[in-house]
Amino acid sequence: MLPKEVEGQIGALGIASGFRNLAGLVMDLGGGSTQITWMVSQGGHIRISPMGSFSFPYGAAALSRQLSDLKKGKKKQDGEAAVARFRQEMVENFRDAYNHLQIPDSLIDKAKREGGFRIYLSGGGFRGWGYLLLYLNQSQGKHYPISIINGYTVGREQFEDTDTVKAIAKAAKDVFRVSDRRRSQVPAVAFLVNVLAEAIPHGIREAHFCQGGVREGYLFRTLPPDIREQSPLQVATMNFAPPSFLSIQELIKRAIPKPSKNLTRRFPEEFGEHVIDSFANVIFVHMFMSKETASTTALYSTSVGIMSSTHGVSHQDRARLALMLESRYRGELPPREMEFREALRSLITPEEVWWTTYLGRVGYLITRLYPSGEIDPVKPRVVFSSEWAWNLGKKKKKEGLVLTISIQKKKDDPAELKHALEENVNVIQRVGKKKHWIGKDDPWGMKVKVEVVEEGILEATE
Incomplete structure (x- = not known):
């Protein structure tokens, strides 16, 4: 058995295994x-904190018993x-x-600026809470599209809406991934959530639910930093990568202009390079499917x-x-899949969203x-380049x-390459x-102009 403090540290590493980057409070x-x-x-x-982690006997089952007693x-x-006194004791302990x-000033300052801390939550008690919130966002006319708990995020208002979550746990006949035992613990978890909302200075801005725990944390701890920093999505998609995936990645990136000098135009920072690389890796995966099914299968x-x-x-x-x-x-989808795409x-x-459409084309x-997914690096058929423009359209006044x-x-x-390209550029x-x-x-959008030009392209030497 691990000491509670060590268990907390390794559990925190399990949470880290579920995100490329994170910064905030961590709870199990x-x-x-x-x-x-x-x-x-x-x-x-x-x-992580030089103090490790603080552990309290406020587990979902233990808290249920204590509140009952x-x-x-x-x-x-x-x-x-008696419950009110116990609640105040919990608030003071947290x-x-x-x-x-010894939370870094940078995290505290960010919490002050953004209206609260990001908090990353693992363990069965919190995951049950997350699945109930997911249920709320997938029922009563709502259609949250992804049913994977790791990476699911809610804002302060939903996370702290304990009355609604308790009502759903009590009334709903079946809740995806929530057992009867977890249902019975919901009042205790709600009690804990209310305590956290009061106890944590600056509040909770977002709650991120995580699948990782002690097992994942123990394994993650053994990995060197250069392995940890690799994108899981990029690594997983490498199994499907075409022969010239690096050249394809480069072509896609060259279709994105570099930031303008005054930074009024730039590619969204949140759109990580690892996603573009992963796209290049799986760009051919569904090509052997029919036109009726390729877009839909890719979307899911x-x-x-x-x-x-x-x-x-x-x-x-x-x-x-x-x-x-x-x-x-x-983007060829049957009508029933339009809702999922939205x-x-x-x-x-x-x-x-606009950039996903552009890069997809x-x-x-x-x-x-x-x-075939194979590009001769010595004799490339095409070279891409891109730039921002402020003189597009018939009147030369549109940005894009x-x-x-x-x-x-x-x-x-x-091969009539130029003619073939000119026939396809309208897709973009x-x-x-x-x-x-x-x-x-x-x-949101912008004008797009595609030019096909014949130039002297210097061939690389082998």
Whole structure:
């Protein structure tokens, strides 16, 4: 058996295994105890409190028994008074832990700026709470698209809405992944959530639910930093990577302009490079399917398909990759799948959704150019480059981007590459039409111009 403090440390590492980067408070809720600490995980390097973690006998089962015992044999008023005293004791214990954890000033300052801490939650008690919140977001007309608990995130308002969660636990006939035992512990977990809401200075901004625990933490601890920092999504998709995946990754990235000098135009920072690399890895996976099924299967691939079991992927990254893949197959969906696509789109910003569509269409063009996934590095057929522009449209007044596709100038071109490209560039340019912008009231998008030019491309020497 591990000492409670060590169990808390290793449990925190299990949480770290579920995210590429994280910074915030970390809690684990088991049956007998709960642990709290802080963690910053970035680039494979992990920092936690020098005090380890603080452990309290407030596990879901233990807390249920304690709350019951406090009321047993007492008048209602006396029982409520005993519970109130116990609650205050818990608040003071958590505040004392907070004060002794030596939380970095950077985390505290960020919590002050953003309206609270990000808190990462693991253990069966918290996961049960997460599944109940997921149930709320997948019922009564709501359609949250991903049913994987790791990476599921809710804001303060939902996380602390204990009355609604308790009502659902009591009334709902069946709740996905919530057993009768977990249901019986919901009042105790709700009690703990209310205590945390009061005890943690600056409050809780977001709650992130995690699958990782002591087992994952023990294994994660044995990995060197250079392995820890690898993107799980990128590593998992390498099994499907085409022969020239590095060249394809580079082509896609060259279709994204570098930030403008005044930074008024730039690719969204949240859209990580690892997602683009993963897209290049799986860009051919569904190409052998029929047109009727390819887009749909690609759209579901990160939530119930071939990449759904990949540990350590945020729901936002799952949405980004799925939407790029769906667009890579030109976004052909039957009507019943439109709702699922809209639900995925709701997980990221309209700007990011637009970029998934654009990059997906760039991916489509690449697969048309290189259907085998193999690119001769010595004699590339095309070179991509891109830049921002402020003189597009008929009146030369629209902002957007220009994607230039350079091909080798030849006197004799039996493959008619330039002609073939010109026939396909509209697939990309259509993304820039206003009717394809994302959002209703204030749609996000930009004009896209694709130019195919014949130039002298220097061939590399072997």
